Amino acid sequence: xxxxxxxxxxxxxxxxxxxxxxxxxxxxxxxxxxxxxxxxxxxxxxxxxxxxxxxxxxxxxxxxxxxxxxxxxxxxxxxxxxxxxxxxxxxxxxxxxxxxxxxxxxxxxxxxxxxxxxxxxxxxxxxxxxxxxxxxxxxxxxxxxxxxxxxxxxxxxxxxxxxxxxxxxxxxxxxxxxxxxxxxxxxxxxxxxxxxxxxxxxxxxxxxxxxxxxxxxxxxxxxxxxxxxxxxxxxxxxxxxxxxxxxxxxxxxxxxxxxxxxxxxxxxxxxxxxxxxxxxxxxxxxxxxxxxxxxxxxxxxxxxxxxxxxxxxxxxxxxxxxxxxxxxxxxxxxxxxxxxxxxxxxxxxxxxxxxxxxxxxxxxxxxxxxxxxxxxxxxxxxxxxxxxxxxxxxxxxxxxxxxxxxxxx
Numbered sequence: 001x002x003x004x005x006x007x008x009x010x011x012x013x014x015x016x017x018x019x020x021x022x023x024x025x026x027x028x029x030x031x032x033x034x035x036x037x038x039x040x041x042x043x044x045x046x047x048x049x050x051x052x053x054x055x056x057x058x059x060x061x062x063x064x065x066x067x068x069x070x071x072x073x074x075x076x077x078x079x080x081x082x083x084x085x086x087x088x089x090x091x092x093x094x095x096x097x098x099x100x101x102x103x104x105x106x107x108x109x110x111x112x113x114x115x116x117x118x119x120x121x122x123x124x125x126x127x128x129x130x131x132x133x134x135x136x137x138x139x140x141x142x143x144x145x146x147x148x149x150x151x152x153x154x155x156x157x158x159x160x161x162x163x164x165x166x167x168x169x170x171x172x173x174x175x176x177x178x179x180x181x182x183x184x185x186x187x188x189x190x191x192x193x194x195x196x197x198x199x200x201x202x203x204x205x206x207x208x209x210x211x212x213x214x215x216x217x218x219x220x221x222x223x224x225x226x227x228x229x230x231x232x233x234x235x236x237x238x239x240x241x242x243x244x245x246x247x248x249x250x251x252x253x254x255x256x257x258x259x260x261x262x263x264x265x266x267x268x269x270x271x272x273x274x275x276x277x278x279x280x281x282x283x284x285x286x287x288x289x290x291x292x293x294x295x296x297x298x299x300x301x302x303x304x305x306x307x308x309x310x311x312x313x314x315x316x317x318x319x320x321x322x323x324x325x326x327x328x329x330x331x332x333x334x335x336x337x338x339x340x341x342x343x344x345x346x347x348x349x350x351x352x353x354x355x356x357x358x359x360x361x362x363x364x365x366x367x368x369x370x371x372x373x374x375x376x377x378x379x380x381x382x383x384x385x386x387x388x389x390x391x392x393x394x395x396x397x398x399x400x401x402x403x404x405x406x407x408x409x
Contacts, residue, residue, distance in 0.1 A: 004048050004387040005041050005394060010034050015052035024195055042394055047256055066104055074103030080116045081360065082371045084298040089373040091353070094386040095360050098393050102361070114362045117295065117369025124292045130310030131286050135319045138283070138309065148324070151176050152221045156325055159214045166205035173201055173217055182220050183213065185406040190399045191251065191266075212263035218326075219247075219270045223407070226277060234365035239277060241364030241404060243270050248399045249354035250347075252392040257382055260346060268333040268347050269354045273366055275313030275320065275334075279305065280367075287367075294368050301368045302338045314338055339375025349378040357393065363400060 003012075010033055018027045018041065026046065027037060041049070078099045085092055103113055132138040154172045158164045173180050180201060187204045188197055198204050205213050223243075227236060234242075247269035254265035280287040286308050294304040305312040314335050321331040335341060336348030337355065352374040358364065360371045 001051050001053050002048050003051050004385070004391040005046055007387055007390070008033060008038055008041070008049060008051075010038065013052040014049060016050040018046055018049050020046065020193065020195070042398070047388070047391055047395070067108070070104050070107045071100070074100045074107060077103050077113050077116065081362070085371045086373045089376065090379045091386050091389045092373050094389050095357065095371075098390055099360055119295050120292050124289065124296050126293065126307055127289075130306070131283070131308060132310045135311045135316050138311070138316070139319065148221060148225050151179065152218070155214055155217050155221065159211070159327060164210055166202055166210060169205050169210050169214060170201035178224075179217060179220055182406060183216055186216055186403070189402045189406065191248070191403065208263070215263045215267045219267045222271060222274070226274070234367050238365040239273070240407065242358050242366050243273055243364070244403050244407065245358040245361070245363035245396070245400050246270070246272060246351070246354045248396050248403060249357045249392060250350050252395050252399075253350050253354060253382065253384070256384060256388055257346070257350070260350065264329065264333070265347055265350050267330060268337070268351050271330070272334050272337050272351050272355060273313060275315070275317035276367060278316060278320065279309065279313055283309070291367050295370065300338070300372050301366065312338070314340060339378065346381060349374070349381045352378040353382065357389070361393065
């Protein structure tokens, strides 16, 4: 019987060998799993294993008793986080259950629960008309947009040039020591789980691929270009923690969905809210009102943006990404991550779910803090069972911690 990693228990017996993504044998068939084995499977990114039902004690997997007082407190805390969430949509019940489990663990260790987002006091009127006629009008209002360093354009040229080799890209990136160091750290992190250290850029490109490393380099370059800003509803560190965490969740979900690129999904998740950051930097008053409306009236934040601005952060990202010459597939995936548009990509659905997971796990902040369900149909389009979400949450723990360390979070 195939079981997702999140559902594996100590005492279960493997019916088949378990191998890593690189083909390395991790655990042989016949192994009786213990806690150390389960940690190994999570570290190496294994999503499922075949279990010998007949060889496993029938009592294995029975739920341990939980202090009902801790469970009640944890459940009440989760209610506050999911107050605006439509629990009739998958995978919301599974996601809330994971939050409650996390809170019970924290309480059992006498640790504080994460702070819940607060509903602002006062009455916030919905404006009679939006502040701008269109995204173009907003961009034509005299705003100054960040410019990227020259290496960004060289990376983009490499992405567009089918003749680019691993040595070409390695040579471009090596000119920026900071970028080079971060990329090597990422490649050596649990994000990839290589069993041997990768000590050169050319080796990294050969393992990850020209396209994959170019996408990572693009994400790091963009992130480095937007630093040093803190707003009322989230700090820059909170913003990038949320964005990177979303990227990790997207990458893990992508690993379970044939035909999707894990590196591209990581980049989509990493940059999905960049339009919101631009809005906050260039129009702080309108952005603050959209946050207040979303929190006080239960709007989704993208809807509040459309009411206040006349457009949302997805639409703004679409025009900005074209100006910056971002890859079209990246642009289309980011623009559609709230389900808007004619043909919404599968990568957009992955991002919608990953975004919800990051908010639910309170990894950083997207400005609202309250959990909203992915857009209707997003989860179903992934074709995954609800247990896959629990597996992704477990696998993401170490990856997120390590990546935040790389970026100084």
